[in-house]
Each structure stands twice: as C-alpha cells, then as structure tokens.
Amino acid sequence: MTAQTPAPAELFDCRDAFAETLVELAQADPRVVAVVNDSLGSTKLSKLDKALPGRVINVGIAEQDMVGIGAGLANGGKVPFVSGASPFLTARALEQIKVDAAYTGANVKLVGVSSGVAYGELGPTHHSIEDIAWTRAIDRLVVIVPADPVETAQAIRAAYDYEGPVFVRTSRIGVPIVHPDDYRFEIGRSVRLRDGEDVTIMANGVVVARALAAAELLAADGVEARVVNMATVAPLDREAIVAAATETGGIVTAEEAIVRGGLGGAVAEVVAEEAPVRMRLLGFPGFCPTGSATFLLDHFGLNADGIAAAAREVIGS
C-alpha cells in the first residue's frame, strides 16, 4: 500500500467555476457586483471586470472596509459578492462578518478563495484553516464548502438565490470532478456520494475526492464505507448525521481545516447529542509546517490511506 493518493486524470481550479458563474449572474442581473481587496487576479474576477466594466469594486487592501462596503451595497439594493483570500477575508474582517453581514442580516455573499492550506508554502499566516470554525459559530450565516467545480458553480447560484448572508469557502487546489452533471446542490442538504453500511466518511471541499479514494481502498478489503459530502456546514444536515451514526455505527470526518471546531466538531456535536458512536476527526492539528498543499494534506493523513486507516480504527478492525 502506498502513502500517496493516486493522481486523478484531470484537476480543476474551482476559482474558474466561481468567476464564470458570477459573470453569468451579473450579465443576467444588474444588481450583482463583486467587491475585492486588490484580489482581482487571485479571485479570477478579472473575467467579470473585463466582461462588465464597473461591476467589480476594488477597495484596495482593506478587508474590514470590503465587508462593510459590501453590507452597504446590499442595503442599497445590490447583490454583492465580497471576494478575497479566505485567511484575510475571514480573520481580518470577522467582526464585520458578524455584525455588518450576519447580525444585520445583509444580503451579502462572502467568497473566500484560497482557503485551507492552498497557500501551502507561504505558511500559517496565509493558511485559512480556522475559517470554518469561526464562520459556523456566527448565527444566521450560511457556510458552504464546495468540493468541485460543479458544486462551486451551484453553490454560487444558491448563494445568489438565497436572501441573506452566505460564506462560500472555495479553493485553488486542483480537484477532480466528483459530482455528475445533473447534480443539484441545495443549501443545508448533504449528498451521499457512495453507499455503505460499515462506516461513514463525512468530508467537504477538496477532501471529498480523497474520501472517495479512501472508500475504494476500504472496498478492496471488503469494508463498505458510506461517503457523504457535507458541503453545507451551516445549517447542518443533522438528519444525515444521525442516519450515518445509526445505520453505519461510526463516523470519520475529514476536512482541510484545523481539527478543532470545523466540520468534525459540527458533526460531533450532533452525534454526541443524538446518536453517540465512535468517531475520528481528521484535519490539521495546529499551525502547519512549510510545504505544498498536497504535501500538507498527505502529511496529515488527509489522503486515501489516512482516511481509510481512521475508518478501520472506528470499525475496530
């Protein structure tokens, strides 16, 4: 058994799906605008700026202002997509996200790109492994972590359709497509990507493809793992968690985030209250060392082998 996750045939940068979808939305609805913090290139929203000049508002390197201005644009009837690197959007402007967007109930869409350890080599200042824990603790804020370009495009459309504040946490790490063309994302509804009764793996974002690879490894050993894409972290699909606990007897969570307070914590809260079963929570233990995103994911067991090993522990085999 090797330690490497097999390289998929074709990988996609979900920022492309985000930018292309936003261009389509903005072409159809004049209220749609983007707000960026000198992040036109890193969000890939130069596409929107070229397609519809004037619809991207660049506030400069000023994240607090970016979110506040976004909330103000929403007050004035716009549908702003406030977009920037997730570590700066969420950490620097967390109080603005809480007060101006969520508590006010502003119709603001926050899109954190390059989340998790996408900026691997740049170090913990540029990693955004706490953003899920922070944002899911904020009431009234929808938190979505899409897994692939298909889901990213739909999450952006769902955020647009939803009246209220939404945080979409997307990445720049190359991911394979895990959803079929006819996939339909809904806020708050998880999706079972693979059936199984022996154990459940719950993942989101860039780790979903790795969870599916882990299930393949387990199947080779005769273990049938259920794989659930928990793209929406808030509001959480509690029913799917209870079903996983009662029907499969154990849950592994796997996410590109710090292991405290993220998807794993969210699932564990429901499991502890509704249907206690064994769990393993996979993620980063703390500030990460230097290395590429792929290295870090593999190093901390967020790959097929690591997830499969955690599943075996839960089963007790």
Add this chain to the structure above:
Amino acid sequence: MTTDGASGAIRAGTVETLRQRAIDVRLRDLKMIHGARLGHIGGEFSAADILVTLYFGGVLRYDPQNPDDPERERFVLSKGHSAAALYTTLALAGYFEESELDTFLQPHSALNGHPDRNKVPGVETNTGPLGHGFPVAVGIALSGAMDDADRRTFVLTGDGELQEGSMWEAAMAADHYRLDKLVCIVDRNRLQQGDRTELTMALDPLPDKFRAFGWAVREVDGNDPAALLEVFAALPFETDKPNCIIANTTKGKGISFIEDRKEWHHRIPTDEEYAQAVVELEGSRA
C-alpha cells in the same frame, strides 16, 4: 409624514422648533436611561441637536410609513452606543409608537442597547462595536452612485471612534469613488470613555486629516440647530468630494453637571440628579 428633503431656505420658526425638539429628545432619553439604569447619556446629548436637525429640519428625506423605500435617504448611526437618542428621534419621527420607548433594554425589547435593523424600523445597519457604520455608509453611498441616484447618505460618527483603522479605510474609499452624496458628521465632543480624545490618542488636526483624505470639510457648532441647518443647506460642499461636517459639540450638552465630564460617558443619574436634570432641561425651553 414625508419631509421635503429641502436643502434650500431655512423656514422661520424652524430653528425654535428644533430647539424644542432637542429638549424633547433629551428629556425622553434621560427618562429611558434613568429607568433602565443603563445607557450613554454623554454622547447622546452631544448628538441630540444633530439628530433633530436631520430628522425635523427638512434635511433627511424619509418616510416612516415606508422605511424600506429604495430611494430613501439613509442615516447611519456609526456611534451605535447613542442608540437611545436615535430611538427617541425615530419615535418622534413616527417610525414606531412613542410608548415603545418605555421598553428600552427590557427583556425581549426591540430597543436593545445598540440598534438592530431587524427589530427597529429606521435603523439601516446594526452598529455597536465602533468603526462599522462608516464603511457601511460608504457602501450605501456607492450603491447610489452606481445607480446615478440623487439620494444622500448621512453617517454620524463619534470622534473617539475615528481611532479605529476601518474609519480611515472608509474615508479613503469615499474619496476614491468621489461620493459627493455622502455626508459624514463627526460628533466632536472631545471625550471618549476613558478620557479626553487628545490625551488618549490625539485626533487633531482633524479637519486637515479629512481634507488630506480628499474630503470637503466644514466645521460647525454641533449643538446649534441654526448653524447645523445652514451647513446642511450648503451641501454638497464641493464637486466630486465627499462631505465632512466636524460638529463641535459638548458631551452631555444641556445639563450643567454632566456637560464635558468624562465620567458621564455612561454614568446613570441618581434620582436626585435626574430630578435636577429635568428641571434644567425644562428651564431651557424658554
């Protein structure tokens, strides 16, 4: 009631009406805070004349029957701790029943210690932590500019609040986007919670700072409705520039033993102090 949003002539009698209204607001505000045993008298009394002039001096164009009218002019209270003064003003303006003011800070009251847009009509954005309302007001003004609309956005900030970095991010953006329909009023009472602003973190020369950030700046006696009406009538001050009004005020204005005293940032009057304050305010009606 719909005001005409006039920026023109100041009507005879208006100033005296505003003076009386400002006393009404202060009396009601004082009663709320004395009753609730919590609040920020100092900053509310410094701002009372500004609020009254905006809402009852024909400056702000608003309709309490239609608080979500897309074309309304917006007022944002960036210094959210002056909520009681805003609530009193909104009630007198007809946004909700005056009797609701009696629920201030009571369990489940809509009238929280800091304004909540979801519960109080007329509130544009939730504020409380400092440094939030100004950037939101910039966003509101920017939406108007993108729509080429004539609606104006007024934001009232504290002076101590200008120590927050987000305020200067907002000031920079307002100039960059040439938001000449944005009006930032600074309640320059020179006191903050712990001490005088200049001893805490100096702000002067404040007008020069705003000018350096690209704003057209006027200074005014912020406790004089006549002077305030005049400065509001002069809007916009300059083409393509956001407007800053440094309103020089006295914290706790109107009550001798509260005026310009730092301990009255959020001190609560005793029953005796309350009675004396009422006498002073009523006595100032003449």
